[in-house]
Amino acid sequence: MITTKNCVIRLSRYKNALNRFKSLGFVKVFSDNLADAVGVTSSQVRKDFSIFGISGNKKGGYKVDELVEKINIILGKNEIQQVILVGAGHMGKALLKYKGFEKEGMKIVACFDVDPTKLNREAQTPILSTKEMKDFVQSRRIKVGIIAVPDAAAQAVLDQMLEAGIKGVLNFAPITLRGAEDTVVNNVNIELELENVIYYVNALGKASRANENQDFKI
Amino acid sequence: MITTKNCVIRLSRYKNALNRFKSLGFVKVFSDNLADAVGVTSSQVRKDFSIFGISGNKKGGYKVDELVEKINIILGKNEIQQVILVGAGHMGKALLKYKGFEKEGMKIVACFDVDPTKLNREAQTPILSTKEMKDFVQSRRIKVGIIAVPDAAAQAVLDQMLEAGIKGVLNFAPITLRGAEDTVVNNVNIELELENVIYYVNALGKASRANENQDFKI
């Protein structure tokens, strides 16, 4: 199976759209419906499904329940995914309070921090010392973690996490971390995303003011 | 100038790398240095610069100061960019406390919420009623906003923002919003990003267990 980054992301989007369709009472959907919901072409939808070996019914579209089930298995949503968080600062606390992960079968099972004043083993999600991280991760065979520490500490924290056995990381520090061969690091750089919005707003503004948008493509 | 989404994002990354080079005392850099720092090829760096009309010196590379200056102008960093935030919940508060935006010339000048208990006009960044949003945005000619409200409210909030004159939005609600013709919406879907990490961790795990990674491409 040859997958590319984008087709996995689209798979998640299809799943989200399907859940909305389901809650609206849909029993079957067509590639066109999904395409509209996600903002891609219907052949993109069918091609993606074809890549993941998902098939529907000629003329009959896809049965929503079956499709959700198939996608959930591909995305590992058939079991609860345990995740650790490193960094109990502003961002870390927001993530800890966030209800959305559990709804999607992902659970932050512990948070780690170096600052002793942040620790709290009694909290619903315990905040432990980073010294305890390796043991915790190894004993529970946890494979996924989130980095929410300052940029200067991010690389060291990534190293510690990989050393402990973590294989995939979602990084919020505004510095592009790269992992080893058999690991995944996904960088969410919020500053950069905002900067990007600002660029296009300025670009669109210039284009419309000068009406020179022939040579402007977004 | 034909730009594609990725080359603008890379431009931000080059800028970040350059700032690091600068703080290390570098006076000039070569496309190779930037390529290594950002994780792309050197011809990608030169091609990107060529697209934005940035030129360096044959044999001499690029003078860091000049390059930073040019990129900053392209990215609109020559003036402070005023941004509003809608939603003063967990995520909104984390964003309000975040120091990193100001360092990058972006400032959240006000936050808006529907919940009267969240309002606080005396805070360093005032938290105002959404009813006041339109006036605020129009009088200050603000063009950029951030959405940090629950998904169910996100589309309505986007509509209100565009109605007020906002042209570009960074959306944290886990639903893909799409704007009008002359607007930009950048969706940061954290659940989806984590889901994506989990997919690859599982995929890598399967591939290494079965040693079937011939047909696995990431």
Add this chain to the structure above:
DNA sequence: AGTATATTGTGAATAATATCACATTAAAAC
């Protein structure tokens, strides 16, 4: 001053990704 060298800048080649278009086929209509 003249030559060698290292790096840029970019058109051409290649690779990756998305769309098209249509043969196939299950369901609906008659």
Add this chain to the structure above:
DNA sequence: GTTTTAATGTGATATTATTCACAATATACT
């Protein structure tokens, strides 16, 4: 039961993005 219809599934094609490769040239060296 046959025909019509409306969808899927996918190879072929088009588009988009990246890398290659090398001419142009500024700097360093002799």
